Structure formats: structure tokens, C-alpha cells
Amino acid sequence: MKIIFIKKGEDNVRGKGHRGGAWWQNRFHDIGARVTAPREVVIDILHETDDHVSATDVYVKAHAMNPSIGLTTVYRTLDMLTQMGIVQKFDFGDGKARYELVNNPDGKKHHHHLICLRCKAIIDYSEFLDDELEFIGKTQNRLSKKYNFDITDHAISFYGFCDQCKRV
Amino acid sequence: MKIIFIKKGEDNVRGKGHRGGAWWQNRFHDIGARVTAPREVVIDILHETDDHVSATDVYVKAHAMNPSIGLTTVYRTLDMLTQMGIVQKFDFGDGKARYELVNNPDGKKHHHHLICLRCKAIIDYSEFLDDELEFIGKTQNRLSKKYNFDITDHAISFYGFCDQCKRV
DNA sequence: CACTTATTGAAAATGGTTATCATTATTATT
DNA sequence: AATAATAATGATAACCATTTTCAATAAGTG
Numbered sequence: 001m002k003i004i005f006i007k008k009g010e011d012n013v014r015g016k017g018h019r020g021g022a023w024w025q026n027r028f029h030d031i032g033a034r035v036t037a038p039r040e041v042v043i044d045i046l047h048e049t050d051d052h053v054s055a056t057d058v059y060v061k062a063h064a065m066n067p068s069i070g071l072t073t074v075y076r077t078l079d080m081l082t083q084m085g086i087v088q089k090f091d092f093g094d095g096k097a098r099y100e101l102v103n104n105p106d107g108k109k110h111h112h113h114l115i116c117l118r119c120k121a122i123i124d125y126s127e128f129l130d131d132e133l134e135f136i137g138k139t140q141n142r143l144s145k146k147y148n149f150d151i152t153d154h155a156i157s158f159y160g161f162c163d164q165c166k167r168v
Numbered sequence: 169m170k171i172i173f174i175k176k177g178e179d180n181v182r183g184k185g186h187r188g189g190a191w192w193q194n195r196f197h198d199i200g201a202r203v204t205a206p207r208e209v210v211i212d213i214l215h216e217t218d219d220h221v222s223a224t225d226v227y228v229k230a231h232a233m234n235p236s237i238g239l240t241t242v243y244r245t246l247d248m249l250t251q252m253g254i255v256q257k258f259d260f261g262d263g264k265a266r267y268e269l270v271n272n273p274d275g276k277k278h279h280h281h282l283i284c285l286r287c288k289a290i291i292d293y294s295e296f297l298d299d300e301l302e303f304i305g306k307t308q309n310r311l312s313k314k315y316n317f318d319i320t321d322h323a324i325s326f327y328g329f330c331d332q333c334k335r336v
Numbered sequence: 337c338a339c340t341t342a343t344t345g346a347a348a349a350t351g352g353t354t355a356t357c358a359t360t361a362t363t364a365t366t
Numbered sequence: 367a368a369t370a371a372t373a374a375t376g377a378t379a380a381c382c383a384t385t386t387t388c389a390a391t392a393a394g395t396g
Binding site: 082083085088089091093097114116117118123125127128131132135138139140142143144146147148149150151152153154155156157158159160161162163166 | 250251253256257259261265282284285286291293295296299300303306307308310311312314315316317318319320321322323324325326327328329330331334
């Protein structure tokens with residue numbers, strides 16, 4: 001995978017722009033990346049989708065909107081967005097990665113996951129976020145200091161057996 | 169993937185046995201699975217390894233100890249152990265899954281991960297476990313009640329850029 | 337011992353993801 | 367505007383971890 005070089009700076013928050021475009025376009029300009037049609041389409045799709053989507057999911061939709069968009073570009077764009085911290089990449093163990101906007105103004109709030117080890121069902125939960133925020137914030141501070149790590153995101157997952165599967 | 173059926177019961181704690189074998193052998197008996205040579209080898213290897221290993225890593229070692237052991241069986245065994253909650257499966261985004269014993273008496277303590285989005289470096293950390301335990305315990309209780317979920321394990325990961333990569 | 341069922345491993349198939357490379361689009365420069 | 371320099375694209379092929387298939391073998395049972 002080609003590694004992109006990221007200049008750190010503003011958060012990916014809507015409305016922080018200086019050039020009038022959508023918030024993410026500034027992020028692109030800042031790192032010297034171009035704002036192109038395929039990239040716009042991919043981000044639009046992520047915006048509209050209130051779910052974890054696979055690369056193929058995105059490709060199918062993108063291709064429907066603009067048949068000239070190829071699967072490779074979808075992968076590249078998702079990868080780039082992940083490295084920029086705009087998208088979070090998940091692997092739930094079913095062989096394909098899932099992607100999700102980190103801050104989707106129109107979409108789901110930040111959440112964590114409950115994953116069934118048997119049927120692979122995923123439950124998103126966003127309760128108890130106050131407690132989590134406190135905990136995460138504290139830990140994140142300590143870790144970034146101790147390891148000189150620039151932390152941009154986190155994931156919490158619980159594994160086990162869902163209501164169905166636990167009865168077996 | 170074939171789904172195995174798991175009878176719940178004892179924890180995978182050493183020395184809780186009733187048939188004299190190693191602790192995990194009872195777990196196997198309990199679910200009607202056979203204790204075979206390849207399975208013993210795989211578990212032995214996991215015991216000896218103080219690290220996250222890939223299926224291929226395990227296969228190479230297993231094959232060295234007993235050349236008749238095939239890669240397929242390694243995959244199957246790791247998968248089975250994961251579903252039994254004896255092994256935890258991780259995906260750090262480099263295309264191959266990693267496995268680790270959940271309770272390794274001779275190995276590493278429970279820990280969480282710091283993952284570099286650029287170079288994919290993994291840092292294991294186990295500091296602040298007291299705070300984490302408190303937080304995890306509370307959340308786990310709430311979640312298992314609310315979602316009728318039988319939680320057996322969890323993972324916390326922080327994403328960002330490591331000391332090296334953040335300077336770019 | 338005979339029987340039933342689980343386990344195994346070699347090989348082939350699958351399928352998500354990446355690398356290649358010639359073409360095209362975008363930005364910078366004149 | 368025209369041109370040069372560079373980044374982005376997409377079709378195809380390659381890659382490689384993981385699964386499936388299936389006949390052979392081993393383990394528990396009566």
C-alpha cells in the first residue's frame with residue numbers, strides 16, 4: 001500500500017473551511033491531494049450511509065452514480081480517508097473490511113460494537129457514552145504522552161454470544 | 169465457516185479439571201470435541217508464544233514439530249478456539265488475522281493496543297488496567313443485560329500515528 | 337472387533353485487496 | 367490560453383489469506 005503523507009492540523013469538522021468547499025476538501029488541499037469526482041462520490045456515499053459499508057458496497061453505489069469509477073479507486077480513496085482519520089476501518093471477522101465516517105453530521109453518533117462470535121452479528125451501541133468518554137479521554141492522554149503517539153481515534157468491542165446463539 | 173456448538177460452563181482456568189488432563193481438554197470434552205494431536209500442538213504453540221501470531225506462524229511451528237499437520241487444521245483449530253473463547257482473534261489491518269490465548273498463565277497479561285495507521289506498528293500496553301477494569305466491568309454488565317448478550321471478552325484499540333510517523 | 341462419527345490434510349477454489357502500467361485529468365508555469 | 371509537470375484513474379492481472387471439497391484416517395462406542 002502506498003503511504004500518504006499527512007500534515008496534521010485542523011479537525012475534520014464541518015464549517016471550518018477557508019476555501020468555501022465542503023469541510024473535507026480543505027483537508028485534501030492541506031495535504032496536497034486533489035479534489036476529484038471519484039473522491040467526491042465516495043465521500044457522498046459515506047455521508048448518506050448510516051451503516052458500516054464494505055469497499056464493494058461503496059463501489060456498487062459509486063459505479064451506479066458514475067459508471068466510470070473503478071473498484072481500485074474506491075479502495076484507494078477509502079484507504080486514504082482512513083489514514084487521514086476521516087474514515088474508520090473495521091474488521092469484524094467476516095473477511096471483508098468495513099468503513100464508516102468518523103464524524104458524520106447526518107449520520108450515526110460515535111458508537112462501539114458488540115460482536116457475536118458465532119453468527120457474526122454486530123450490534124452498535126452508544127449508551128454509556130458519558131462514562132466511556134471520561135475513561136477514553138483519560139487513557140488517551142496517558143497513552144499519547146507515554147508512547148509519543150498521536151491518537152486520532154479508538155474502538156471498543158465486546159465479544160461473546162448474542163441472544164440467539166447463547167441458547168444453543 | 170462451520171459453526172460449532174458451544175456448551176457454556178466452566179472458565180478456561182488451569183487446574184479446574186475433573187479428568188486429569190490440561191484445563192482445555194475438559195473444555196473440549198464438554199462440547200463433544202476430541203482431543204487430538206494437532207490440537208494439542210496448536211495449543212502448546214500458543215502457550216509458548218508471548219505474541220500475536222498469524223495462522224501461518226502457527227502452521228510453520230506446528231509443521232516443524234509434526235510434519236503431518238496441515239495448514240487447514242491450524243485454521244480450523246484456531247477458529248474453534250476463538251469460538252470457545254480460549255483464543256482471541258485480532259485484525260490489525262495488515263491483511264492477516266492474529267491469534268492469542270486469552271488466559272495464558274505463562275504469557276502476557278491482558279492488554280490493549282495502540283495501532284499506527286501509517287506503518288501498522290502495534291504497541292501492546294497494559295498500564296492503567298485498574299481504571300480499565302472498572303470501566304469495562306461496569307459497561308459489560310450494562311450491555312449484557314440490555315442486549316441479552318453473553319460477553320466473554322473485549323478489545324480496546326487506539327488508532328493514530330506513532331512517534332516515527334507523526335513527524336512526517 | 338465392528339460401527340458410527342469426528343477429524344484430518346492435500347489440493348483446488350474463493351474472494352478481498354494490491355500492484356502494474358498506460359491513459360487521463362488536474363494543477364502549475366509560461 | 368497553451369504547455370509542462372505531476373497526481374489520479376481504471377482495467378487487468380497478480381497476490382495471498384482463508385475456505386471448501388472430499389477421500390482417507392483416527393477416535394470414541396457398543
